[in-house]
Amino acid sequence: MKTSDQTLRRLYKVLSVLILILLAFLFIFPLYWIVTGAFKPATDIYAMKPVWWPSEFTGENFVKLLNKRSAPLFQLAIPFSAQFSGTGEPVYFLTGPTVPAAFRWLINTVFMAVTAMILTCITASMAGYALAKKRFRGRGILFSLIICAMALPKQVILIPLLKEMSALGMMNTLWAVIFPTVGWPFGVFLMKQFSESIPGEILEAARVDGSSEIRTFATIVVPMVKPGIGALAIFTFINSWNDYFLQLIMLTSGANYTMPLGVATLQAETSVDMGLLMAGASLAALPIIIVFLIFQKYFTQGITMGAVKG
Amino acid sequence: MANKASKPTMSRALQRREDVAGYLFMLPSLIFFLGFVVIPMFICIGYSLTDATMHQKAATAFVGFSNFGKLLGDEVFLEALKNTFIIVIVSVPAVAAFSLWVSSAIYKLKGPVLSAFRCIFYLPVVTGSVAVTVVWKWMFDNYTGIINTVLSGAGLIEKNINFLGDSRYALWCIILILFTTSVGQPIVLYVSALGNVDQSLVEAAQVDGATNFQVFWKIKWPQMMPTTLYILVITTINSFQCFALIQLLTQGGSGTNTVMYYIYYTAFKLTEQAGHFGYANAMGVVLAVFIAILSAVQFKLAKEK
Structure with missing residues (x-):
């Protein structure tokens, strides 16, 4: 009786490991298919039998992707100039050389994700600290508002957001994508969770020593919530990079596209050239996956902390 | 709010200091939060009561709740609502059960193996909806898709299946893709919850x-209830908002229209009618109300357990 029970348990264990490994392969497969597809020649792409490994590695898909469209490498506009220029187009005081649009898209995406990340980390760590440690009046109401907003479907507000952005003259700029990302209250909530653990005595001691509020924040609070800031940074970076709907609504001209939006547009234009699309998809996905793999320790921690008392 | 009475010792000067410091620290975040989340929320509700269009040529008129009344008779909307509910009802329990099983199978594994598995299940999330969708579109393709070539190569099907163009399969394909991009976060959460039992x-x-x-049922499960609740709520919200998959795969065709896609379609694609902002926002309000009700129900059920 005892031994059969044990063999049954062992059998279950072996079986579950086998299933897990199979599942792991299935979950990796789409990514594998993107990367190998990007290097496959057309004969492999359109083969009627599955071609598991490229018969030869070719760069032609990437060449096609780069030749598809072109755009200036960068354009620096005078802030709010679109409202005064008469044409509705902003006034550029510096325009870079013309390059394949994919380069520009990559630059746009990195700029967007990094700026959103930095702004979110600064504002959220300050606000999270205030909510956790400052007993100011109205704190309860503010916190309830933040929780309610977090439960709100984010995409529902995007269409009114579009009206607001066009009224502010920020339509079709990367700021229209960055600012709503920074405003999303998850970061504040996460940083409040991390700031709760700062001992009040340390803050009290700093105050007795005559340390200013800003100094206390910079020299005591920030070092203590560093893991939280790390988690939030990586979280914001990935979310901003992949927030396709927001980018789709706000960015309307090819030069301002992000990498995901650019790939989506190519898909709509040439939905049959799979090699080209896989080249684009790998450029959209690989940078973010590398960032994720480097910082995944922080990431796991952040997801877990964000859910505590969620 | 309620704990005001519990801090009777704070002097007036000290309270003032805390107020000033608190609001100064909150200020940068509040500008973005109020400006780009709270205000649009009110604009959304406001517009839902008007006949606003994207190109504001004619004056916008207040129409009361007539947008909401119109929704009840809009067959496309009701169809989209039905599809959205199918997605939610199928994917939420599936995601929760699957991630619970995977987590309980991996949480005792050694550190590097555990994080390898966690990463793998998280990969589709990180890859991003556009790249994931583009590759699945190819995999489901009628002629050169790997699924069709493998199935016909193995002799399982006689004729290639047009997965995304056939209303018998399309919605299920969407649910499958949504599933692979939804289990990453729940697995991370369950693994840490199981470790904390x-x-x-x-x-x-x-x-x-x-x-x-x-x-498992008598000791671990009750302790993981808060995690389960959180997972149910975030998965519900995500499933309700399913958009990129629809827009890139089927454009709402073959019986896959969802509320979120219909909102987008109404606001941007109905160009001959100049984009019905008011109507689209009314749908947004309805969607938000549904999500709020479902989250509240889940909270209530979890509390009773």
């Missing part, structure tokens, strides 16, 4: 002769 209780139960199954 009070070990002394587990050992005590084992000493008393409880089976693994009993230990």
Whole structure:
């Protein structure tokens, strides 16, 4: 009786490991298919039998992707100039050389994700600290508002957001994508969770020593919530990079596209050239996956902390 | 709010100091939060009561709740609502059950193996909806898709299946893709929740002769209830908002229209009618109300357990 029970348990264990490994392969497969597809020649792409490994590695898909469209490498506009220029187009005081649009898209995406990340980390760590440690009046109401907003479907507000952005003259700029990302209250909530653990005595001691509020924040609070800031940074970076709907609504001209939006547009234009699309998809996905793999320790921690008392 | 009375010791000057410092620290965040989340929320509600269009040529008129009344008779909307509910009802329990099973199978593994599995299940999330969708579109393709070529190569199907163009399959394909991009976060959460289960209780139960199954349901499961609740709520919200998959794969065709896609379609694609902002926002309000109700129900059920 005892031994059969044990063999049954062992059998279950072996079986579950086998299933897990199979599942792991299935979950990796789409990514594998993107990367190998990007290097496959057309004969492999359109083969009627599955071609598991490229018969030869070719760069032609990437060449096609780069030749598809072109755009200036960068354009620096005078802030709010679109409202005064008469044409509705902003006034550029510096325009870079013309390059394949994919380069520009990559630059746009990195700029967007990094700026959103930095702004979110600064504002959220300050606000999270205030909510956790400052007993100011109205704190309860503010916190309830933040929780309610977090439960709100984010995409529902995007269409009114579009009206607001066009009224502010920020339509079709990367700021229209960055600012709503920074405003999303998850970061504040996460940083409040991390700031709760700062001992009040340390803050009290700093105050007795005559340390200013800003100094206390910079020299005591920030070092203590560093893991939280790390988690939030990586979280914001990935979310901003992949927030396709927001980018789709706000960015309307090819030069301002992000990498995901650019790939989506190519898909709509040439939905049959799979090699080209896989080249684009790998450029959209690989940078973010590398960032994720480097910082995944922080990431796991952040997801877990964000859910505590969620 | 309620704890005002519990801080009677704070002097007036000190309270003032805390107020000033608190609001100064909140200020940068509040500008973005109020400006780009709270204000649009009110604009959304406001517009839902008007006949606003994207290109504001004609004056916008207040129309009361007539947008909402119109929704009830809009067959496309009702169809989209039905599809959205199918997605939610299928994917939420599937995601929760699957991630619970995977987590309980991997949480005792050694550090590097555990994080490798966690990463793998998280990969589709990181890859991003556009790249994931583009590759799945190819995999489901009628002629060169790997799924069709493998199935016909193995002799399982006689004729290639047009997965995304056939209303018998399309919605299920969408649900499958949504599923692969939804389980990453729940698995991370369940793994850490299982690791945090009070070990002394587990050992005590084992000493008393409880089976693994009993230990799981009577001891681990109740302790993981908050995590489960959180997972149910975020998965519900995500499933309700399913958009990129629809827009890139089927454009709402073959019986896959969802509320979120219909909102987008109404606001941007109905160009001959100049984009019905008011109507689209009314749908947004309805969607938000549904999500709020479902989240509240889940909270209530979890509390009773």
